[in-house]
Amino acid sequence: MTDSAIIMRAVNKFYGDFHALVDIDLTVGRGERIVICGPSGSGKSTLIRTINQLEEIRSGTILVDGVELTAGGDNVAKVRQDVGMVFQSFNLFPHMTVLENCTLAPMKTRKIPRAEAEATARHYLERVKIPEQAEKYPAQLSGGQQQRVAIARALCMKPRIMLFDEPTSALDPEMVKEVLDTMIDLAQEGMTMICVTHEMEFARAVADRVIFMDKGLIVEENAPEAFFNSPKNERLKNFLGQLA
């Protein structure tokens, strides 16, 4: 149990009458890198959004680093400190500079002094290769740069798990690579990662496991090699056919 970063058991989620997640069972090992793909509306984004409770579940249990998310108290806040998230639409705070975006949460939730938070922020901005943009506002940056800031902002909380919700879908094609390179870097350092993405090259390069979802169910999961070369499920075959 201590070897698992995330354990989801019999998780169900509804939007009104719509059954968005159906009896999801998923265990993610520490340091494991998982890619989730599937058609739109399949529940893949919903699934990762339940892990930091941006979406509340109807039934089931979710354990993150041994903390039971649904047990109440300040468990949600605890889990969110350990789980970083990167969104499709970046969601940087537009009224703050890049540096302020990166230091707000560490200073407020981790109570880290400003000087230390800024040093950490500059370190991670260096790692995502945009240290020179620290004093700028998000609107002054390109999409790719904004997404790298968003990754740095999440890393500043020193999370043990990172969630990526279609991080390259809103980007112009020429900017996809710089964001993927940043994510590959992160993967190589042993970060536990769950990525919802259609970048199959990325999946091949870094994923330990690829999961295919359809209609709220995990339909198939396998190592990338087997997943892409010998898919068993009809729907997955169709899906992969459309991507090619």
Place this chain on the structure above:
Amino acid sequence: MIREFSSADILFIVTAARWTLILSAIAFFGGAIGGLLIALSRSSHSVLLRRLAAWFIQVFQGTPLLMQLFLVYFGLSVVGLPIDPLLAAAVALTLHASAYLGEIWRGAIEAVPSGQTEAAKALSLSYRDRMQHVILPQAMRVATAPTVGFLVQLIKGTSLASIIGFTELTRAGQIVNNATFKPFLVFGTVAILYFALCWPLSLLARHMETRMRRAITR
């Protein structure tokens, strides 16, 4: 009996304008506090808070300000407080401003994209930190121009306090008119004074709106 409209009358009217300003200031700052509470309640997760706030807004937007003044004025004695026009006007206008500012600010809070709240939650920021550092600063940009616009309405609205006998600008005009019987001259002067108070604010609101539009298209 009927005397001339003199410079002493003008001075009397001008000094009475300070009560219009004081009343406006009390109602505006009181309304700012009340309005923030209303706006936060309206956009909260609690169904009870949302309903209460919605009900408060409907009551105060759905009844004339004059009735609100009357009810508070005569209500003071019902609850055993002395009948005091300033107190009554201040309370009624504060409630009135709370409802309107609450509705303006609710709209501004809801205009902030939901992704901002999600990102702040994902960073484990508390409700208070989310509001204080992420949502309200962005909502404020949207809200400033309509808030100044409402302040102009509020200043003009204080004229109704004259009816419960509070001697602000309009009431001063009535008093002078009763003595001089020069209504056009007297109320012309009163109107000019209101205009002098409100016009710069209207300009400011328009200026803010253009700046805001430029900031959005940037």
